[in-house]
Amino acid sequence: MSEPSADVSATVEYTMDKWRMDRLPWAMWACVAGLAIALHAESRAQSGAVLAAVYLALLGLAFAAYALTTLIGRSGLPLLLELLIGVLVLIVVSGLIGFISVLVGGPNGRSSYVGVMRGLYWSHLVNPSLNVFGWMLLYLGFGWILFSAYRHLYADRAVVSMSAAGIRFHRPWLKGLFIPWQEVRGVGHLVVPGISGVPFVSPYAAAVTVGRDFHERHIAPKRSFFAPPGAEAMFQPKGEMMQVVLNSADMTVKPEDFLGPAEARWKAFRDQPGSPSQHCGTIVYGRWSIDGSRWQAVRFLAPLVGMVVVLVYR
Structure with missing residues (x-):
């Protein structure tokens, strides 16, 4: 421009916008890989979609705790106060992880819910089947696609x-x-x-x-x-x-x-x-657009072809 x-x-x-959209093909490939794993991997009668959501919630909680302790370490607080806050964060995060685990698996190893949660066991959180990771890839890839597309259509502030x-x-x-x-x-x-x-x-x-x-x-x-x-x-x-x-x-x-x-x-x-x-007027840099190049077409069409292949040979 x-x-x-x-x-x-x-x-x-x-x-x-361009930074986000340039990573959209990778999110599409994550969906292709996730769908292939979810369809073809062993499930061991587990609800992979539900367990994947639980795993992502636990990972998000762990990352939030890491980010918080990193910020505390950069705050310049006295060492003793920093240590006390870190221990408090560890206790709270551990408690939340334990609560979520018991909520899913049940205190006696069985789920306290019916329906989709009935087939979940405590051991599934420790030793999940491979299709759980397929669902995690689907969630992450599809989430990035939705977020990037939304921000492209409804741009946020520069x-x-x-x-x-x-x-x-x-x-x-x-x-x-x-x-x-x-x-x-x-x-x-x-x-x-x-x-x-x-x-x-x-x-x-x-x-x-x-x-x-x-x-x-x-x-x-x-x-x-x-x-x-x-x-x-x-x-x-x-x-x-x-x-x-x-x-x-x-x-x-x-x-x-x-x-x-x-x-x-x-x-x-x-x-x-x-x-x-x-x-x-306004001039915008960093805005993604269709440039008509072969490389751009290949990047976006290749994962779509991969998705069709996975669905045909499931």
């Missing part, structure tokens, strides 16, 4: 947007961050210290430079406790300044597609007080 360089009043948005007023960030852990062009001191590739002490210019990251005082007053307070691991790499010092990285791995957008619009707007509006009122 080419941006008209003269139209700097247009808003430029950067989304995760991760980064640039207007005549400045740059806005819309990340869950960095809400409400706005950098006016008047506070930007430079636009270019990220500069990091090299091994030999000589600064290294990274060709893979686009960044804007702001004053250290602006960073301390307007950026640092907005950095949430729930920032994911590696989020600190978005902010890199550069002498007395601070660099804010614009692109990230979850946006399939080249650094040059950030630098061009950013530099054009910075030069046009850095000396203008306040935000200009005119607005001339």
Whole structure:
């Protein structure tokens, strides 16, 4: 997508849509593999669909506990308080896992439910049949397909947007961050210290430079406790300044597609007080579309063919 360089009043948005849609074929292959396993693997009279849902719930609970303990470890709390909170999290998670296990298997090894739950036993949670993992792949793959398709049709807010007023960030852990062009001191590739002490210019990251005082007053307070691991790499010092990285791995957008619009707007509006009122449309980067290439067609048609083969030779 080419941006008209003269139209700097247009808003430029950067989304995760292409990143999500590029992973949709892998989700389709997960559905193909899951369906093949669910249809052909031994079931041992187990309700694979129900057990798969239970396993995914337990895995989600375990991951949530891991994420919470990781955040606590990065919070800077005293070691004793951090240890007590970690033990409390372990007790709560263990209790929930035990409750779910007993709810499914029953305290005496038998299910307390009827219908689909009647065939479940405590031992099934410990030694499930292979078709359970097929159902898990189906759930995960189909869930990603639905989520990606929904977000493609009903787009969420752009991760980064640039207007005549400045740059806005819309990340869950960095809400409400706005950098006016008047506070930007430079636009270019990220500069990091090299091994030999000589600064290294990274060709893979686009960044804007702001004053250290602006960073301390307007950026640092907005950095949430729930920032994911590696989020600190978005902010890199550069002498007395601070660099804010614009692109990230979850946006399939080249650094040059950030630098061009950013530099054009910075030069046009850095000396203008306040935000200009005119607005001339929106330009979107990172939006997935059908490009008509053979590779794109193969990526999406191949798993559909695989699904038909699995259904025909079940």
